[in-house]
Amino acid sequence: DAGITQSPRHKVTETGTPVTLRCHQTENHRYMYWYRQDPGHGLRLIHYSYGVKDTDKGEVSDGYSVSRSKTEDFLLTLESATSSQTSVYFCAISAIGRNTEAFFGQGTRLTVV
Amino acid sequence: GIQVEQSPPDLILQEGANSTLRCNFSDSVNNLQWFHQNPWGQLINLFYIPSGTKQNGRLSATTVATERYSLLYISSSQTTDSGVYFCAVHFGNEKLTFGTGTRLTIIP
Numbered sequence: 292d293a294g295i296t297q298s299p300r301h302k303v304t305e306t307g308t309p310v311t312l313r314c315h316q317t318e319n320h321r322y323m324y325w326y327r328q329d330p331g332h333g334l335r336l337i338h339y340s341y342g343v344k345d346t347d348k349g350e351v352s353d354g355y356s357v358s359r360s361k362t363e364d365f366l367l368t369l370e371s372a373t374s375s376q377t378s379v380y381f382c383a384i385s386a387i388g389r390n391t392e393a394f395f396g397q398g399t400r401l402t403v404v
Numbered sequence: 405g406i407q408v409e410q411s412p413p414d415l416i417l418q419e420g421a422n423s424t425l426r427c428n429f430s431d432s433v434n435n436l437q438w439f440h441q442n443p444w445g446q447l448i449n450l451f452y453i454p455s456g457t458k459q460n461g462r463l464s465a466t467t468v469a470t471e472r473y474s475l476l477y478i479s480s481s482q483t484t485d486s487g488v489y490f491c492a493v494h495f496g497n498e499k500l501t502f503g504t505g506t507r508l509t510i511i512p
Binding site for chain 2: 324326331332333334335336339349350379381383385390391392393394395397398
């Protein structure tokens with residue numbers, strides 16, 4: 292199994308509070324991704340990173356920010372959580388992006404009340 | 405925009421039956437993967453198959469890139485095969501785009 296750890300695995304938070312999700316990898320892969328999964332939408336890309344301090348937006352990036360200060364860690368921050376951000380969040384990694392296999396973490400279930 | 409369509413959306417089979425799941429995509433791809441999401445939510449890699457045919461036990465997959473589709477075959481289904489099957493593609497950039505999945509239910 293690919294060495295990907297997401298934390299926390301479950302979180303309940305209140306509307307308007309900041310939330311940070313962490314993805315940690317031990318594979319030294321260059322690319323890291325954050326997806327959200329919602330019923331009827333499959334998995335949608337929020338942000339991705341192609342190296343330390345190099346990030347770009349995905350299709351559903353509004354309300355989210357990311358940071359990558361080390362190869363092994365990719366953080367997803369909800370600056371002010373809203374109920375529409377209740378979802379399951381998945382982190383993924385791949386060695387060199389488009390032509391290599393991606394592997395996923397176990398997911399974080401976030402509930403915003 | 406880029407489209408990844410999977411069919412059928414739902415499939416219910418008796419244990420021991422065979423099934424074929426389809427993934428159509430609207431443009432040329434660099435990379436195609438099949439995943440199984442089990443009832444606990446874990447995404448399991450099945451195949452990395454931008455073209456050609458691969459087999460792994462009771463599962464096999466074929467991608468015909470020139471015709472923009474991929475097929476996942478499951479033979480002699482078992483209850484542990486239940487879950488949602490996703491295909492995902494790279495369209496010439498770093499973003500992996502998912503289809504909406506096929507939910508497979510295997511009845512004992």
